[in-house]
Structures are given as C-alpha cells and as structure tokens.
Amino acid sequence: MNKFLLLITCYILFAASGIKAFAEEPQTSQKKSIVKAIKKHSKGNTKQDINYYYQLKKQYPHKYNFTDEQALNNLGYLYLSQGKITDALDIFRLNTKEFPHSANAFDSLAEALLKNKDKKAALQNYQISLKINTENSHAAYEIDKLKYPTIDKSKFTKIYSKQQYLEDIDELAYRLTTVNPNVYKFISKQKFWQLIKEKKKLIQVTISPINYAQFIWEISEIFASVSSGHTGLGYFNQQNEILPIKLRFPVETRLIDNKLYIIDGLINKNKVTSGSEITEINGKNVSKIMADIFKHLKSPGFIVSSKIDMFNGYNTALIAYSLGFPQTFEIKTKDNDNVIVLSPLKHYQSRPLIPAYQQCQKNLCLSTHKKIKTAIITIHSFNYYGSKFKTYKNFIDDSFKKIQNSDTVNLIIDLRLNNGGSSDTAILLLRYLAKKKFNYFARSQFNEKKGPFYPVKNRFTGKAYVLIDGNGASTTGHFVSLFKYLKLGTLIGEELGSNEFSTAGQNFFRSKNTEIFYTIGRYTYITATDSKNYTRGIMPDYFLTQSIEDYLNKIDTVLDYTLKLIKSNQH
Known part of the structure; x- marks a missing residue:
C-alpha cells in the first residue's frame, strides 16, 4: 500500500476508534459525582461507603467520575472540620490508593494523621508527598517540624570545630547562589563572596572557640546581605529561644525615629523611667549598636521599616547578640548622664504580637x-x-x-x-x-x-x-x-x-x-x-x-x- 495512503488509513482508524471511545466514555463534566453518590448512600459508616465506592467503580466505571481527586480530598477535609478524624483518615487513605502519584493526596493524609497525633505515620506520608513533588514546601516544612519539634536551648554554648563551621558556610553559600534566582539583585557578586570570605577568615583566625550562638549571629549577616524577605533564619526565633534569660538586655525598648526609648523597665523599674531615651549601652553609642544590628536583619531590598519592626519585637535579644552577650549591662540616658547598672533578668515574657491598644485582637x-x-x-x-x-x-x-x-x-x-x-x-x-x-x-x-x-x-x-x-x-x-x-x-x-x-x-x-x-x-x-x-x-x-x-x-x-x-x- 502507498505509504501516504497507509498513514491516512491509520489516522482514520485511530480517529474513528477515538470517536467510538469518546462516545462510550462521557466527558468528565457529564459524569456523575462519585462523592455525591457516596453521601446519598451513606449510613454514617465510612468503611461501608468505601466498599460502595469500589462497587460503583466496578459496575459503572463510565457513569461516575472516578478521576476527581480533589472531590475525595474535599470530603476528607469536610470530615476533618467536623472532628470526624477517623472518617477523614479513611477517605484520605482511599485517595492515596486511587491516586498514588498525587503529592497532595499524601500531604492531606499526613495532615489528618498529625491531627490524630500519629506523628510517625504523618512524617512518612509527608516524606512520600515531598518525594512525589520536590516543590512541596509545605511538606518540607512539616517534615522539619516533626524531626525537630523543639529548639535545643543547650546548643547556645555548644562549640563545633572550625572545619564544621567552614563546611556549613560553604554549604550555605552554595545553596543561596543555586536556589535563589535573585541572590545578586541587591548585592553585587563580588561583595557577596567577599562577605563569605570574611566570615570564613573570622572562623579561621579566631583564637577563642566560637560557640553556636556566635556562629548563628555571624551567618545572619550573610542572609541579610541578600535582601530577601523569604530567605533567612526566620523571624529571629531560633536565636531568641536559645538565649538564656539572664543574658538578655534587661529592659524593653522601642526604636522610634532613630532614637531608642525605654518602654518597660522590667526588673529595673526602680532604676529607669519609661519614655527615657537611651544614648549608650556598655559605653557604646546606640546609633552604632543599631547599625550593627541592622546588618544582621533581613528585609526586602533596602527597606528599613521592616528592620525597625523586627527590632522592636526582639530588642532584648538583639542587643545582647550585638554586644556579644555581656554579663552586665550599663546604660546612659538623655535625661541622666550617670551610668546606670542594670540588674539581670530572672524571668521574661515576650510582649504580645498585637498591641493591647488595637481594637482587634484576632486575625x-x-x-x-x-x-x-x-x-x-x-x-x-x-x-x-x-x-x-x-x-x-x-x-x-x-x-x-x-x-x-x-x-x-x-x-x-x-x-x-x-x-x-x-x-x-x-x-x-x-x-x-x-x-x-x-x-x-x-x-x-x-x-x-x-x-x-x-x-x-x-x-x-x-x-x-x-x-x-x-x-x-x-x-x-x-x-x-x-x-x-x-x-x-x-x-x-x-x-x-x-x-x-x-x-x-x-x-x-x-x-x-x-x-x-x-x-x-x-x-x-x-x-x-x-x-x-x-x-x-x-x-x-x-x-x-x-x-x-x-x-x-x-x-x-x-x-x-x-x-x-x-x-x-x-x-
């Protein structure tokens, strides 16, 4: 047969078979909802509902829509919102069996398992989800939380070898420059790598051993240099949580128009006055302290307001990190040029995120x-x-x-x-x-x-x-x-x-x-x-x-x- 005719014949046969199949297999939009069928038939027993699902799939494979993964997922979340965790788990497990290549199906099952306090199974399913879709940042985040449920506060003084610190800096630099597509948007390539070189040199030449807290403070400057709101160590939570209470700056402050004001004397209420402006801390001018702190705080581009608000949220910790964790804090204020020796904190409770003066205390x-x-x-x-x-x-x-x-x-x-x-x-x-x-x-x-x-x-x-x-x-x-x-x-x-x-x-x-x-x-x-x-x-x-x-x-x-x-x- 002529090759051209053969190709045309094959095309017609393929098209005809396609038309026939199309006639027998209705479009998804024409098929009935399998979830609606389950709900209508349900007597409140999810196991029986699932058996009914498979019964319909066997008897009427073309009548109901068995390709709608999201419909089953929504049913699972409906049960979850109603507090029916066991029913939700049954539906989510059904979804993973029906759609074994769906990252979302395993992610949802993991979420329900977590609500059921089955952390081991939740971790396994989040890992499956992430393996299917390596872009699933939610699964990656949940995996990290499950592996590291709490921050080890004892790490504050832990000392690693110089080689370990250097390896972590190299790893960080590699990830920043290969993952973030805009790593050089707000800092030149030359300045970025110069900063990496300086941090590595600091590790190499330092005689006294550097502890974990000092190291995390140093690398925070690397993150801040990239000027990306979504790239960094988070909202200073790690550094804040590991800091011993006695090493915190023992008064609450607020930065307004480049001036540092006392807003709560805490344990030092008898020594300082709220509203007073601090001019020096441990002999160092406040403006220099703030300049150092701002080098370590991330913000998109060169936006200062975000750094100010982050400082105001973590000021008792940030001042301590910037000054190298002194055992004693001494201050001078604008209305009192005498040195005030502050007492160390014995207890500390961070201020609420939403100020009391705001009418709305919810999201x-x-x-x-x-x-x-x-x-x-x-x-x-x-x-x-x-x-x-x-x-x-x-x-x-x-x-x-x-x-x-x-x-x-x-x-x-x-x-x-x-x-x-x-x-x-x-x-x-x-x-x-x-x-x-x-x-x-x-x-x-x-x-x-x-x-x-x-x-x-x-x-x-x-x-x-x-x-x-x-x-x-x-x-x-x-x-x-x-x-x-x-x-x-x-x-x-x-x-x-x-x-x-x-x-x-x-x-x-x-x-x-x-x-x-x-x-x-x-x-x-x-x-x-x-x-x-x-x-x-x-x-x-x-x-x-x-x-x-x-x-x-x-x-x-x-x-x-x-x-x-x-x-x-x-x-």
Whole structure:
C-alpha cells in the first residue's frame, strides 16, 4: 500500500476508534459525582461507603467520575472540620490508593494523621508527598517540624570545630547562589563572596572557640546581605529561644525615629523611667549598636521599616547578640548622664504580637463607626492556604455583605502586622475594591494565577483607606502595590515592609553540622504594576509614626488620624 495512503488509513482508524471511545466514555463534566453518590448512600459508616465506592467503580466505571481527586480530598477535609478524624483518615487513605502519584493526596493524609497525633505515620506520608513533588514546601516544612519539634536551648554554648563551621558556610553559600534566582539583585557578586570570605577568615583566625550562638549571629549577616524577605533564619526565633534569660538586655525598648526609648523597665523599674531615651549601652553609642544590628536583619531590598519592626519585637535579644552577650549591662540616658547598672533578668515574657491598644485582637475583625458611616476590616494575616481559605473567604464575603446592607461610605482596611500569605486572599479582597478587571501578577513561577480578575457584583464603591506598617510582607506588599497602582484609595502609616517584588516559594534547609534551620526563596513574583523600583517599600500617602508618648498612652496614632481625616472630609 502507498505509504501516504497507509498513514491516512491509520489516522482514520485511530480517529474513528477515538470517536467510538469518546462516545462510550462521557466527558468528565457529564459524569456523575462519585462523592455525591457516596453521601446519598451513606449510613454514617465510612468503611461501608468505601466498599460502595469500589462497587460503583466496578459496575459503572463510565457513569461516575472516578478521576476527581480533589472531590475525595474535599470530603476528607469536610470530615476533618467536623472532628470526624477517623472518617477523614479513611477517605484520605482511599485517595492515596486511587491516586498514588498525587503529592497532595499524601500531604492531606499526613495532615489528618498529625491531627490524630500519629506523628510517625504523618512524617512518612509527608516524606512520600515531598518525594512525589520536590516543590512541596509545605511538606518540607512539616517534615522539619516533626524531626525537630523543639529548639535545643543547650546548643547556645555548644562549640563545633572550625572545619564544621567552614563546611556549613560553604554549604550555605552554595545553596543561596543555586536556589535563589535573585541572590545578586541587591548585592553585587563580588561583595557577596567577599562577605563569605570574611566570615570564613573570622572562623579561621579566631583564637577563642566560637560557640553556636556566635556562629548563628555571624551567618545572619550573610542572609541579610541578600535582601530577601523569604530567605533567612526566620523571624529571629531560633536565636531568641536559645538565649538564656539572664543574658538578655534587661529592659524593653522601642526604636522610634532613630532614637531608642525605654518602654518597660522590667526588673529595673526602680532604676529607669519609661519614655527615657537611651544614648549608650556598655559605653557604646546606640546609633552604632543599631547599625550593627541592622546588618544582621533581613528585609526586602533596602527597606528599613521592616528592620525597625523586627527590632522592636526582639530588642532584648538583639542587643545582647550585638554586644556579644555581656554579663552586665550599663546604660546612659538623655535625661541622666550617670551610668546606670542594670540588674539581670530572672524571668521574661515576650510582649504580645498585637498591641493591647488595637481594637482587634484576632486575625480577622469587622467593626463600625456608625456616626461617620465607616467600617473597619482588620486583616492581621493573609495566611489562609488550602482548606483554611474558606474561613477567610466567608469572613470577607460576610463583611462586605454587611457593609453593603448598611449606610457605610468609608472603609478602613487595617493591614498592620500582616506578614503575608496566600495570593488568593489578596485577589479576593481586591475584587471587592477594584473598579475594573485587573491582572495580579506580571510574573509568577509556581501555579500562581496572573489574571485577569474581575470585580464582584457587590463591590465596595465608597472611599477606601488602607493602614500599613513595616511588618507588611510578601502578599501584603503585592496587595498594597496593586491597591496603589489601581488608585483604589488612600494609604496611611509607615513605609510598607515589602513591595511589588518578592523571591518567595521558599525551600527549607538544615545546615549539615550545626543543624541551623533556614529558608531560601526560589521563585520570582512581580505584581502587575508599572513600578520598577524594588529597593524600597510601598510609600503611604500620609506618613505617620507613633510617638513614644502615644505608645506609652496606648493611643493608636494611625487609626485615630484616619478617623479624623474621614471626619474632616465629611465637613
């Protein structure tokens, strides 16, 4: 037979067989939901439900949709949300059997096992999930938490060999430069490797043995030099937890406008006064101490506000690390030039993340000021991934429904303290504010939606105000950048601790010898704005910093100013 005719014949036969198969095998959308069938048949016995599942699969393989992995997964999470952990485990196990190559199926099973306090089995399933999908950062994080459930505080004084320290620095440098695609964006290649060389030389020439605490402080400068919010040692938690109480700086301080103020004397209340400005600590000028500390704190680009807010959260530890853990602290204040010898701490409790003066003490709140027709939505976190997103969506949908059914004409969205989270949360919020369709990402690298996205039907049409601070990171920067670019309202507060650009989707690592935990961002995300300056945070329209007087008097400077601004605009 002619080769051309043979090819045509084969094509026709293949096509015909395909049409026949297509006629016999309905499209997925035409098939019935197997989960709905299970629910309808269920008598409350999951084992029987699973038997029924296999019975239907054998008898009616083309009638029901047996390829919908997510439907089974959702059923498992439904049981989990209802506290039916055993039922959830049965469904999640069914899902892993039906979809043995799904990382998500094993990840969900591991989560349920963890809720059932079966840590060994949870670890095994997270490891399977990570093996299937090496990009699954959630599984990697959970594996690390299961392997290292607590921080070993005894490691503070532990001494490793010089060779072990050098190996860990080399390993860190290699991972930073091979995993993070933007490692040289804010520091030159020459300066980065010069810093690595300096840290290694410090290890080699030091006569006195370097302990774990000193080493982790030194390498924190390497992370900070990369200027990436998702690359580093975390929020100083490791260093903070291993620090003995007696070595902490024994007064709480707050940095405001480059001045260090006492906000709580702690054990030294009889020696110092809240509101006093510290000028020297152990004979060293405060400005020099702060310059050293800032070299060790990460921030996106060259954003200072994020470093200030991190310092204010960990000040008792950071001052101790910077000064090399002195046994005694002596200070001078602006109103008292005499040296004050501080007593060491005996007990210490870190301050709450959300200040007491803020009305909302939860992650999500809605409140109203009826006299000025104003609603306040507080979102302290966008961290609502996976099944948790429903909680966030319900809150946002319900809040805007209440706003729509009221006479509200002003909306304040308080994003202070918000370290970011899921892009879906920001997109949903923008859809309630946007006047027209918009794109979210101009560039994204890992299953992130770019757009276009459209306003919801009942979008807010009044005046919108967003409150921001240096804590605002990651997705908060993405949201605020688009809020400003789309001209959706007014920004009030500090320079935001992030912007349009981020290197996120971090991988989790432990150093080979010292077992220090750290993360490295691996994907580039840029929101769809016209800004190309990624060195600074998003700037507010009205720049406000809380004074020391307002802080001590528990006055919410930024919110109070916004409410006054709204009142003045109404007259």
